[in-house]
Amino acid sequence: MAKAFASQGDLAEKKVSFTEVGRDLWAFTAEGDPNTGVIIGDDSVMVVDAQATPRLAGKVIENIRTVTDKPIKHVVLSHYHAVRVLGASAYGASEIVMSEKARSMVAERGQEDWDSEFGRFPRLFQGHESIPGLTWPTLTFNDRLTLYLGKRRVDLMFLGRAHTAGDIVAHVPDENVMFTGDIVEYHSACYCGDGHFTDWPATLEAIRCFDLAAIAPGRGDALVGEKLVNEALDNTADFVRSTYRPVARVAQGGGSLKEAWDACRTVCDPKFSNYAIYEHCLPFNVARAYDESLGIDTPRIWTAERDLQMWEALQG
Template sequence: MAKQFASMGDMAEKKITFSEIGRDIWAFTAEGDPNTGVIIGDDSVMIVDAQATPRLAHKVVEKIRTVTDKPIKYVVLSHYHAVRVLGASAYGAEQILASEKCRAMVAERGQEDWDSEFGRFPRLFQGHESIPGLTWPTMTFRDKMTVYLGNRRVDLMHLGRAHTAGDIVAWVPDERVMLTGDIVEYKAACYCGDGHFSDWGNTLDNIKSYDPLAIAPGRGAALVGVEQVDAALDFTRDFLINTYRPAAAVAARGGSLKEAWDAVRAACDPKFSDVPIYEHCLPFNVTRAYDEALGMDTPRIWTAERDRQMWEQLQG
């Protein structure tokens, strides 16, 4: 009998940290679970990434109410993944903002992604009965959108494909703080199952060009100071290189997906085996790297059935 995905056995509650990374900019983090960013303006609050369920989103709201009573006006979706978006209803926001591509991906594969992630992350989806359905952006943009929270300006930008084709970042220029979603991770595995390895490095370069003083990454601790920011960008880049190159080498010689899995493990295990969700991400990362190396530009849609088939194939 095939063993389960690593995430299915991860049922321990994580310690929550709510830290200020710039004036009135906060990062809600939880030991490698999905992060949420909070930007407080003169008259309202913006959320960046909504959590997987209303139950988890209410934990974010509880933290917000310890620092401000201003209304939550905007929820920003950095991308379409279920663990990032399905808690959006709990905030009571006026607008849900995302890229045009993100909304298209909700339509194309949002339900399949929900079904897939639901089967792999039982802890994150506790209380799933309160999810009202797919989260649909109410306002979208192609490359850039500027939102004003009173006098505070927030630039929402698509800086290139990376974790998905529709990733955006939120840039707060008055504090030089960027909220990157899963484009950047710090001491937590990158999930690359819907990623674009060939573009991701350039997108990291585009983030670096803003010279951020702090970053709220998609997973892992908040990053304050240029040294930590650079360390996270380097960590993410190193993770991607060590995942893609071995898989691409196997694909180039006509090797199997199982051989790519073994090659990536040999490269990545010594460096990353102790970081959160590494074992969970690895099979999806290897499969996507192998597919991209074979010329598949658009990631295949993950479904609960495809998850099982891939996992059985990788275990031989």
């Protein structure tokens, strides 16, 4: 029997957790759904990743209001994907911050990504009618930007390509906590359909060099303590390598995409099949790994039509 497309069969509400990962630093998580970070400064609040809709953003705001009444002034978007950015309007922030590369990707493929993810994640896009349009930043940067919430410093940094070409992290030095977006996942499959497999492990090592006290990852539980931080970094690197290497061997040997899919499943299923959104991600991951191994550096744009064609070829 063919599997339901992407996450169309995942309609059960997830349990929300709101976890303090450092002093006045919080992770909004929901059993493998996209996470949001919250940084409370002296005079205002910064949100890291906005959720897919204003409706979902409202759940984040409800949790924020249980710990502070300070205004939300900054929304930082770790990358351009629709499930991360389209809820931004709900926060009423004065600044929406992205990397310059992420902004260029909104311009290049933002509408196609919205249409694509709308079909993949129907539960996340409930209440989509309230989305006012594509989310555009008011402030961009290339490699590094430091913002101050009163005395509290937040360093926004591009550490290398990974989940997308424009991923950034938010580091709070006074607590040595980092909000990584989808560069790091915990017991959730990495979505690599717009990724850069050969760069990703080095970006993870750049994160490891901070010797972090805690990480709020893109999906999965908040990670407090050196042991969990390093476990998540190791596991994410293993997922990326385990996906790419068998696909590359097949592709570079002249094999078909379907043969690459079979080779990837042989390696990855025993390790990762119980991870959140694993079956959803796998076809997109194999297709991108196949392209990258053949020298296609820029990920091809996913459209709703291409999604379905690829899914039928691999998961059908």
